[in-house]
Amino acid sequence: MSDLDDFSARLRSLTDGRASAPRVRDGVMTLALDVGGLSPERRDAVAAAIREGALTVPGVTDVRIAMTAERQQAKKPPRVIAVASGKGGVGKSTLSANLAVALSRLGHRVGLVDADIYGPSQARLMGSEGEKPQARDKRLIPVAGALGIPMLSMAHLVEPGQALAWRGPMAGNALSQLIDADWGEAELLIVDMPPGTGDIQLSMIQKHKPAGAVIVSTPQDLALIDATRAVSLFEKGGVPIIGLVENMAGYACPHCGELSDPFGNGGAEATAKAADMAFLGRIPLAIDIRMQSDAGDPPAARDDAHGAAFRSVAEQVAAWLRSA
Numbered sequence: 001m002s003d004l005d006d007f008s009a010r011l012r013s014l015t016d017g018r019a020s021a022p023r024v025r026d027g028v029m030t031l032a033l034d035v036g037g038l039s040p041e042r043r044d045a046v047a048a049a050i051r052e053g054a055l056t057v058p059g060v061t062d063v064r065i066a067m068t069a070e071r072q073q074a075k076k077p078p079r080v081i082a083v084a085s086g087k088g089g090v091g092k093s094t095l096s097a098n099l100a101v102a103l104s105r106l107g108h109r110v111g112l113v114d115a116d117i118y119g120p121s122q123a124r125l126m127g128s129e130g131e132k133p134q135a136r137d138k139r140l141i142p143v144a145g146a147l148g149i150p151m152l153s154m155a156h157l158v159e160p161g162q163a164l165a166w167r168g169p170m171a172g173n174a175l176s177q178l179i180d181a182d183w184g185e186a187e188l189l190i191v192d193m194p195p196g197t198g199d200i201q202l203s204m205i206q207k208h209k210p211a212g213a214v215i216v217s218t219p220q221d222l223a224l225i226d227a228t229r230a231v232s233l234f235e236k237g238g239v240p241i242i243g244l245v246e247n248m249a250g251y252a253c254p255h256c257g258e259l260s261d262p263f264g265n266g267g268a269e270a271t272a273k274a275a276d277m278a279f280l281g282r283i284p285l286a287i288d289i290r291m292q293s294d295a296g297d298p299p300a301a302r303d304d305a306h307g308a309a310f311r312s313v314a315e316q317v318a319a320w321l322r323s324a
């Protein structure tokens with residue numbers, strides 16, 4: 001490693017990634033430093049440390065630092081898409097992860113927030129268990145999940161089970177930390193909402209104003225009634241419903257692939273129609289979906305029939321976003 005490479009590596013940790021690669025010409029080192037969001041004291045201290053370090057590189061006699069303020073330009077925050085269900089266990093987390101993956105494969109810059117306080121599972125679904133987010137300027141920096149999708153989970157903030165005792169405001173603050181994180185280039189944020197239709201959900205909706213909501217339900221009548229409650233929650237908060245996804249719709253036989261319908265067929269589509277909602281499609285109940293999900297290998301990353309089912313939902317969400 002050359003002395004300059006060695007200094008470049010030190011520079012990255014010294015500036016938290018805010019400096020460009022340094023160049024040296026005729027003994028003069030030049031580099032750009034992004035000072036957006038830094039206090040004047042901090043900015044001067046970082047610049048002084050760079051100078052001091054740079055002058056130890058053999059051959060460098062002068063240092064010029066161009067200060068830029070990229071981060072200060074208010075970047076548009078990503079549009080939030082809430083994925084919700086009236087109750088737990090219907091596959092809301094599975095759909096959120098796979099919607100993020102399918103949208104990313106369609107070319108969207110997506111981030112994923114696991115706001116499911118009571119059972120955060122996105123780290124497992126996206127293969128990022130054990131990763132810990134860093135923080136900069138008091139904002140969390142997401143970790144990378146499957147396909148490099150940036151993500152943050154409630155599990156990154158608290159030990160498993162701890163949040164169960166939280167009251168609304170605490171949960172709301174934690175949720176805001178995740179949504180207001182440094183999402184970089186992401187233009188869309190898929191938020192796996194806490195299940196149910198209580199205060200936490202309502203305050204999240206009021207505070208973060210999702211662009212739209214996707215409702216997940218299973219074919220059973222009970223889950224469909226719960227789904228209707230989730231719909232009214234968003235309507236109360238003035239958030240448009242993108243549509244309803246029917247999950248675990250029909251059983252895909254692992255041997256022959258044949259679909260059977262233990263819970264009947266068409267209930268979710270009829271519910272969507274009756275409520276004047278778009279029907280975004282059905283995802284079959286399939287052992288592969290559960291096994292791949294549990295292994296942190298989202299089925300939407302594949303080109304098989306299950307991948308296609310998630311892709312079709314994502315295409316409709318993307319079309320909705322273009323027209324909204």
Ligand code: ADP
Nearest residue numbers: 088089090091092093094248284285286289290
């Ligand atoms: P929720 O977020 O609504 O609580 P999850 O996404 O955690 O639900 O799903 C609950 C369980 O059902 C998980 O074990 C998941 O792997 C499984 N599951 C979800 N969707 C499917 C599906 N289409 N086929 C098979 N298993 C599924």
